[in-house]
Amino acid sequence: MGCKEMDAVTYSNPAVIDFIQRNMIPLRIQSDNAALALKFKIRWTPTALTLDKEGNEHYRTVGFLRPEALVSSLMLGIGRMRFDKGEYQGAISNFDKLIATSSKNDYVAEAIYFRGVARYKLTNDLRSMKEAYDRLLQEYPDSEWTEKAYPYKGLDI
Numbered sequence: 001m002g003c004k005e006m007d008a009v010t011y012s013n014p015a016v017i018d019f020i021q022r023n024m025i026p027l028r029i030q031s032d033n034a035a036l037a038l039k040f041k042i043r044w045t046p047t048a049l050t051l052d053k054e055g056n057e058h059y060r061t062v063g064f065l066r067p068e069a070l071v072s073s074l075m076l077g078i079g080r081m082r083f084d085k086g087e088y089q090g091a092i093s094n095f096d097k098l099i100a101t102s103s104k105n106d107y108v109a110e111a112i113y114f115r116g117v118a119r120y121k122l123t124n125d126l127r128s129m130k131e132a133y134d135r136l137l138q139e140y141p142d143s144e145w146t147e148k149a150y151p152y153k154g155l156d157i
Contacts, residue, residue, distance in 0.1 A: 003031070005064055006046045013067035023078060024050075050077025058084050072098060072107035076114075083114055088122040091115075106143065112136055113145040116152075130155040 010016055020026050029036045031045045040049060040057070048070065050059040059077030061070075079094030095115035102108050116132025119125070133149035140146050 003046045010065060010067050010070050016067045016070055019071045019074060024074065048073065048077075050074065050081055052081050052085070068103060069105060069107070072102045072105055075102070076107045076111055079111060079114065083118055086121075088118040091118045092122070104139065106145075109136060109140040109143040109145040112140070113149055116149065126152070126155055 029040075029042075031037065031042070036042070040047075044062050046062075046064065048061045048065070049057050051057055058081035059073070061073045065073060075094060075098040079091045079098065082088075082094060083091035092115055095111040095118065098111045099108055099115070112132055112135055116128045119128035119132075129149065129152040133146070133152040136143060136146040136149050137153075
């Protein structure tokens with residue numbers, strides 16, 4: 001499935017349209033635009049990028065996504081952008097919203113991980129990372145994000 005399926009199934013979905021209209025400025029680049037494909041390192045379509053207003057990339061998804069997965073991905077992208085900019089409280093708010101409103105998926109696992117990191121960056125309290133690991137282990141035991149949080153398993157806090 002590629003861009004035609006994204007058009008038919010995902011981009012035309014009312015929840016996707018609403019989310020994008022409320023939270024993003026969408027820009028669609030045709031896959032045959034060699035200069036932009038090179039600039040943004042597009043190797044496969046569809047590719048969705050979350051960029052800041054300066055054009056810096058903060059998150060990327062490649063391949064077909066169903067509507068809920070695309071919204072989750074975009075929510076995560078916004079949270080990651082805020083995280084990258086050091087806006088930890090805003091990032092936590094984005095991650096919390098994603099965790100609360102999305103079905104169980106890989107984007108939620110990543111949000112749990114980065115929520116823990118953002119809370120740690122904000123407070124310097126390692127309990128944030130231990131809590132993230134514990135939740136990931138319980139809800140996403142096979143996730144790569146659980147593995148990445150593994151060093152915090154043994155924290156005795």
